[in-house]
Amino acid sequence: MTEGSTTPGASAVSLRDVALRFEGGRDGSDYLALQSVHLQVRDGEFFCLLGPSGCGKTSLLNLVAGFLSPTAGEVQVQGQSVKCPRRDRGVVFQSDRALFDWLTVEENVSFGPRMLGVSETVWRPDVESMLRLVGLWDHRSKLPRELSGGMKQRVQIARVLANDPDILLMDEPFAALDAHTRAHLQKEVSRIWSASRRTVLFVTHDIAEAIWLADRIGIMTRGPGSSIGQIFEVTLPRPRARMTAAFIDLFNQLSEAIDQQAGVSPLVETRA
Ligand SMILES: Nc1ncnc2c1ncn2[C@@H]1O[C@H](COP(=O)(O)OP(=O)(O)OP(=O)(O)O)[C@@H](O)[C@H]1O
Ligand SMILES: [Mg+2]
Numbered sequence: 001m002t003e004g005s006t007t008p009g010a011s012a013v014s015l016r017d018v019a020l021r022f023e024g025g026r027d028g029s030d031y032l033a034l035q036s037v038h039l040q041v042r043d044g045e046f047f048c049l050l051g052p053s054g055c056g057k058t059s060l061l062n063l064v065a066g067f068l069s070p071t072a073g074e075v076q077v078q079g080q081s082v083k084c085p086r087r088d089r090g091v092v093f094q095s096d097r098a099l100f101d102w103l104t105v106e107e108n109v110s111f112g113p114r115m116l117g118v119s120e121t122v123w124r125p126d127v128e129s130m131l132r133l134v135g136l137w138d139h140r141s142k143l144p145r146e147l148s149g150g151m152k153q154r155v156q157i158a159r160v161l162a163n164d165p166d167i168l169l170m171d172e173p174f175a176a177l178d179a180h181t182r183a184h185l186q187k188e189v190s191r192i193w194s195a196s197r198r199t200v201l202f203v204t205h206d207i208a209e210a211i212w213l214a215d216r217i218g219i220m221t222r223g224p225g226s227s228i229g230q231i232f233e234v235t236l237p238r239p240r241a242r243m244t245a246a247f248i249d250l251f252n253q254l255s256e257a258i259d260q261q262a263g264v265s266p267l268v269e270t271r272a
Helices: 057-065 105-115 120-133 149-162 179-196 207-213 245-262
Strands: 013-022 031-041 046-050 072-077 089-092 167-171 199-203 216-220 228-233
Touching: 013 057, 031 057, 031 228, 046 057, 046 207, 057 072, 057 089, 057 167, 057 199, 089 149, 105 120, 105 149, 120 149, 149 179, 179 207, 199 207, 207 245, 216 245, 228 245
Parallel strands: 046 199, 046 216, 089 167, 167 199
Antiparallel strands: 013 031, 013 072, 216 228
8 A cells, every 4th residue: 555545434543464573683583573463552542562571562653653663554643554653653762862951951851842933932831831731841951961861861752742742752751760659640641641632653562551541451461472462441430449349350360361371370379
């Protein structure tokens, strides 16, 4: 399919029979990271990916972002074949090294709208509200090297939200944050999502975070040749309260499914 052609009634994100092979490792070997991946993320859906470390979650996100091309199969966004990164997909990376080192916090966050030629009277209030949202208003004149890892991550989140993308691709965006900031941002992302209904593809290691945020949760199988093994529907009403019986029940089901994929045997209760 050529860039620009669309499939009517398509999902926001679609992966059909996707494989990804990394070639030419240092020892000359290849690694088949993904195989037979099928995924349809609905328009406006919050979809979380959970899975063991190294199974291919970041690789899958990079395919949707357009940073990687599949070895086989097809990746589509809004019915168009993904060929390269585009502004309609905002990416929050797993590492905190994605900022422009020479720009202040505020300049980093306002970079997208400024590059698009949006007038300052329009972008300034949005950028201010994003900086306040992530708790960095008082640090807006600092450079990234003057920030902690968690603060840098919050700049990334604010920068992506300021670009107002149709699809948010988030790779463990809260992993580096303290528990309080993490809970605050989870709540805010959930609130922003409820208000705007943007499509979100969100990677996390945190089962509770996935239940807290997602409409559906996909469990990735262990590599090589990882795929999406099981998909769980989260039907708990929003806003969600932790520690309800239904929350704990789903937590246990997901935990068991991930252990199975990671090859961990369930704990056996022993008596002395
Ligand atoms: N550029 C690359 N070249 C070769 N192999 C790679 C490359 N990037 C990733 N891999 C391999 O592909 C597999 C999947 O990596 P990926 O980073 O997608 O995992 P992940 O699920 O995001 O892990 P984590 O939860 O630890 O972040 C791993 O075995 C990794 O070693
Ligand atoms: Mg990763």
